[in-house]
Amino acid sequence: xxxxxxxxxxxxxxxxxxxxxxxxxxxxxxxxxxxxxxxxxxxxxxxxxxxxxxxxxxxxxxxxxxxxxxxxxxxxxxxxxxxxxxxxxxxxxxxxxxxxxxxxxxxxxxxxxxxxxxxxxxxxxxxxxxxxxxxxxxxxxxxxxxxxxxxxxxxxxxxxxxxxxxxxxxxxxxxxxxxxxxxxxxxxxxxxxxxxxxxxxxxxxxxxxxxxxxxxxxxxxxxxxxxxxxxxxxxxxxxxxxxxxxxxxxxxxxxxxxxxxxxxxxxxxxxxxxxxxxxxxxxxxxxxxxxxxxxxxxxxxxxxxxxxxxxxxxxxxxxxxxxxxxxxxxxxxxxxxxxxxxxxxxxxxxxxxxxxxxxxxxxxxxxxxxxxxxxxxxxxxxxxxxxxxxxxxxxxxxxxxxxxxxxxxxxxxxxxxxxxxxxxxxxxxxxxxxxxxxxxxxxxxxxxxxxxxxxxxxxxxxxxxxxxxxxxxxxxxxxxxxxxxxxxxxxxxxxxxxxxxxxxxxxxxxxxxxxxxxxxxxxxx
Numbered sequence: 001x002x003x004x005x006x007x008x009x010x011x012x013x014x015x016x017x018x019x020x021x022x023x024x025x026x027x028x029x030x031x032x033x034x035x036x037x038x039x040x041x042x043x044x045x046x047x048x049x050x051x052x053x054x055x056x057x058x059x060x061x062x063x064x065x066x067x068x069x070x071x072x073x074x075x076x077x078x079x080x081x082x083x084x085x086x087x088x089x090x091x092x093x094x095x096x097x098x099x100x101x102x103x104x105x106x107x108x109x110x111x112x113x114x115x116x117x118x119x120x121x122x123x124x125x126x127x128x129x130x131x132x133x134x135x136x137x138x139x140x141x142x143x144x145x146x147x148x149x150x151x152x153x154x155x156x157x158x159x160x161x162x163x164x165x166x167x168x169x170x171x172x173x174x175x176x177x178x179x180x181x182x183x184x185x186x187x188x189x190x191x192x193x194x195x196x197x198x199x200x201x202x203x204x205x206x207x208x209x210x211x212x213x214x215x216x217x218x219x220x221x222x223x224x225x226x227x228x229x230x231x232x233x234x235x236x237x238x239x240x241x242x243x244x245x246x247x248x249x250x251x252x253x254x255x256x257x258x259x260x261x262x263x264x265x266x267x268x269x270x271x272x273x274x275x276x277x278x279x280x281x282x283x284x285x286x287x288x289x290x291x292x293x294x295x296x297x298x299x300x301x302x303x304x305x306x307x308x309x310x311x312x313x314x315x316x317x318x319x320x321x322x323x324x325x326x327x328x329x330x331x332x333x334x335x336x337x338x339x340x341x342x343x344x345x346x347x348x349x350x351x352x353x354x355x356x357x358x359x360x361x362x363x364x365x366x367x368x369x370x371x372x373x374x375x376x377x378x379x380x381x382x383x384x385x386x387x388x389x390x391x392x393x394x395x396x397x398x399x400x401x402x403x404x405x406x407x408x409x410x411x412x413x414x415x416x417x418x419x420x421x422x423x424x425x426x427x428x429x430x431x432x433x434x435x436x437x438x439x440x441x442x443x444x445x446x447x448x449x450x451x452x453x454x455x456x457x458x459x460x461x462x463x464x465x466x467x468x469x470x471x472x473x474x475x476x477x478x479x480x481x482x483x484x485x486x487x488x489x490x491x492x493x494x495x496x497x498x499x500x501x502x503x504x505x506x507x508x509x510x511x512x513x514x515x516x517x518x519x520x521x522x523x524x525x
Contacts, residue, residue: 020077023091025066026099027138030106033059034131041124049123053114056127060107060134067103070096076144086206088145094524097355098141098274101362105267106134108366108502112373113259114494121166121257129159129166130263137267141274144282146195146205149275150188153239156271157184160264164256176255183238183248191235197228198283207283215286229287232279233294239272242337243302246330250309253326254319258376261322262369265329266362273336273354280340281348282525292344295337296436303334303443310450315384315457321372322382324450325365328408331447332361338424338440342431352520353427359516360420360509364407367502371401374495384454389462394491398458400503407506409451410444415510423520 021028036059037052044051070091079087091099110130117123136155143149161184165177199205201221202213217225238245253261280291310327313320339353372382374397379386391398407414410421421444428437509516 018077020075022066022069023075023077023142024089026063026070026103027135027142029059029063029066030103030131030135030138033062034128034135037124037131038128041128050114050118052123052127053110053117056110056131057107059131060103060110063134063138064100064103064107067096067100070099080206083209086144086204086209088148088206089142090144091142092525093519093522094274094277094351094355095142097359097519097524098270099138101359102137102141102267102270103134105263105270105362105366106130106137108370108498109259109263109267111494111498111501112262112370113257115492116257116259122168126163126166129163133157133159133163133263134267137271140271141278143278144207146198146207146210146279146283149207149278150192150195153271153275154188156268157188157239160260160268163260163263164252166260167255167257170255172251172255173257174255176252179248180252183245187235187238187245190231190238194228194231194233194235197224198232199228201225201228207278210283211285214284226287226290229284229290230294232284233276233291236272236276236279237298240269240276240337241272241302241330241333242298243305243330243334246302246305246333249330250323250326253329254322258322258369258373258382261326262366262373265325265369266366269329269333269336270358270362273340273358277340277351277354281343281351285348288344292341295341295344296433299334299337299341300436300439301334302337303331303440306331306334307443307446307450311446313384313450315453318381318383320382320384321375321387321454324384324454325368325372328447328450329365331443332365332408334443335421335424335440336361338433338436339427341436342427342433345431345433348525349521349523350427350431352522352524353423355524356516356518356520357420357424359519360407360416363502363505363509364404364414364417367499367506368401368404368408370495370498370502371397371404374491374499377491384457387454387457388460390458392462397499400499402455402458403503403506405451405455407510409448411448411451413510414506416506416513416516417510419513419517423517427520 033055037055040055041052074090074092076087076090078089113126117126133156136152140149140152140156143152161177161181164180165173167173198210201217201224202210204210204213214225241249256264284291306327310324310331313324336354336357339350343350375386376382403414407417410417412418425437425440428440
């Protein structure tokens with residue numbers, strides 16, 4: 001072999017790198033099972049379609065199990081040969097926690113949807129879309145370059161559009177899917193424009209290299225870099241449902257199947273906030289004076305609009321329970337933004353408070369949607385008034401929902417909700433954002449009203465239906481016999497498991513809040 005050939009061969013070999021299959025296993029398993037479900041759907045007869053749900057559950061459990069080897073340390077792959085510290089995929093503490101959150105959220109969503117896919121939704125399409133979205137959601141927190149970040153975000157988002165509109169022939173579902181699609185596409189277009197400006201100013205897509213180069217941008221590119229940072233933040237503000245980019249949330253949640261609304265409220269939100277944390281704390285620390293004040297204002301605006309709209313929900317309006325949960329999720333997004341804004345003033349260790357709060361929120365919000373799905377089986381309009389007397393009819397479900405609502409309100413026995421709010425509040429105070437802490441305190445008090453109002457409805461006596469004209473009342477006269485008790489429909493086992501699982505995890509976190517709050521005091525990156 002000649003010297004020239006030897007040098008060429010060496011240069012070629014240097015471009016070949018090994019792939020850390022253990023690191024990429026969680027999203028890879030979800031994607032592989034999605035393909036299995038898609039192919040199996042072609043050959044399974046209609047009577048065997050429920051098998052697809054069980055395959056999905058098994059795949060998500062396997063993806064969660066693949067996280068076990070990643071719980072300690074940091075692993076990276078797809079790194080630059082010239083700079084091994086610049087990688088496209090890194091599993092650190094932040095990625096590990098968020099991947100566990102989104103895959104666990106997808107698993108609970110699958111439990112909620114098991115019966116719906118047998119009765120109302122096309123099974124093959126639903127499970128394929130859910131697994132595809134979960135794969136993108138699991139990929140995103142480990143993404144460490146803007147290209148991978150955008151691709152993961154769209155892989156998580158595109159199947160969600162179809163999931164929202166999967167109730168065929170339902171006008172509300174079609175409208176919700178259209179609003180969700182248009183808002184998300186607008187957000188993506190704005191974000192891509194911002195990413196292109198950042199790339200033009202820095203010449204790289206890797207987050208760590210962007211952070212270094214943004215600190216020393218040439219003067220003639222300063223405006224381009226600042227514009228890119230702002231546009232990227234605006235794109236993620238849409239994804240996180242931060243005000244004033246939240247307008248799609250209530251109609252989307254109402255029109256979507258309830259399991260999909262639950263998925264969007266937790267996994268969709270986790271995806272948006274993960275991307276926002278990565279671009280602000282990891283890629284744009286040099287522009288903290290730009291995004292810090294902007295996120296603080298967005299946090300105050302988001303929590304105020306969300307809670308004010310939730311207070312105004314009429315109890316007798318159709319789908320008012322889901323609308324209240326939708327507006328509540330907007331208000332909760334404001335709380336989640338607070339530690340990210342605080343990180344601009346006092347270091348990236350503050351984002352751990354967002355992660356801790358997200359863990360609490362994910363468990364109790366999925367639990368609240370699980371009980372809402374249970375009630376909707378008998379009362380599809382899902383009004384707040386439909387929950388009156390739930391304790392008399394289904395005491396365990398009522399107690400679980402009351403616990404979830406008290407956690408969201410931050411009241412005992414929902415200790416984890418109280419501690420999570422105190423952690424977020426402390427992040428704002430420690431960062432010198434006293435005004436934001438005051439706004440948050442006022443909003444927490446406002447939110448108490450609608451959470452406690454809903455909780456009180458659960459324990460009120462059920463309304464007695466008036467007998468039709470000309471018919472004797474069953475409750476009048478001894479001769480009419482005993483009062484007929486309402487017939488309760490049987491709760492599907494997967495739905496019961498979802499309620500029990502979220503309630504159990506919520507109680508454990510309230511008894512041992514350090515399990516979640518631990519992440520607020522450690523370095524995640």
